[in-house]
Amino acid sequence: MGIMEIIGIAGSVSLLAGWRLYLCIFATGLAMRLDAIPIPEHLASLAVLENPWVMGIAAIGALAEFFADKVMWLDSAWDTVHTLIRPIGGALLALAIVDPSDPATQVVAFLLGGGASFLAHGGKASARAVVNTSPEPVSNAVVSTGEDIATVGLLWLAYEYPVAAAGVALVLLALVIGLLLVARRIIKRVFFRAPKTPTPQ
Template sequence: MGAVEIIGLAASVSLLAGWRLYLCVFAVGLAMQTGWVELPHQLKALDVLANPWLIGIAGVGAVAEFFADKVMWVDSVWDTIHTAIRPIGGALLALAIVDPTDPAWQIAALLLGGGGALLTHGAKAGARAAVNVSPEPVSNVVVSTGEDILTGGLLFLALANPVAAVVIAVLIVCATVVTLVLLRRVLRRLVGRKARAASS
């Protein structure tokens, strides 16, 4: 696996951790435990994820997140609590993927992995808060289920094909930036409406 593929895989996993950290840790650990995913020697640091205790803890977290994310406003509270947890998890996952013998790569992975996870977490949390304004609860469940499927599918694709991981990372960053721009516009409109209502 070349440097570009390793960077793509580290970026994909850390970006996806901003959406579903526990699912990422659980899926990677379970795939390694069952031998479904054979990681190359550069990624042997991820062997710790195959620990049954860690898989169990991540599984409990994934189930809790699955249900918390389906309930209006509970999802926003969950996202608020995980504003620090997801970026740290994303940074540590990226750190485990890169070459442990090169401190420069390790620091870059730590910073970029944490930053990427924070970026996607921010877009997810903002989008979910906007969805919560909707009066009906169905949209919340649909969006959350879509995030579950998208995270699982992209994670599988990134692990199965390191070249695809590069494309996935680029697409996630683009989608996140678009989401943040749209959220900013929505927020400005809401603030403008409230200002006009207050002045009239």
């Protein structure tokens, strides 16, 4: 596996961990246990994800996130709690993917993985804060379900087609940046709108 494929997988997994950390861990571990994902030798450190204890805790976290993320404002509270957890988890996942014999690459992967997860988390949290301004609760469930499906599908794509993983990472990065910009514009318009001055009689 070439350096571009490794960077692509690490970037994709880190970005997706910013959305759904527990789901990323559980889905990867389950796929490895079912031999659905052929993991190269130097990625053997990822084998810890198929440990029953790790999978069990990740499954509980993913289930809790599945329901919490579909309730208005509870999703934002959940995101706030995970502001530190997701970037660290994404950084550790990226660290497990790179070659352990190269300390410099590991440091770079850890920093970039954490940064990518934090960026994705920020985009998700901002987008959900905007969705929460909607008066009806259905939009939360729709957006959350879309994130669930996208996470599983893109994670499978990144592992199954390592060559395409770099492209997946770039698309995710563009999507996250777009979400941040849109959310910033809407939040600024909703919360920082200048009050109307009364017209003189």
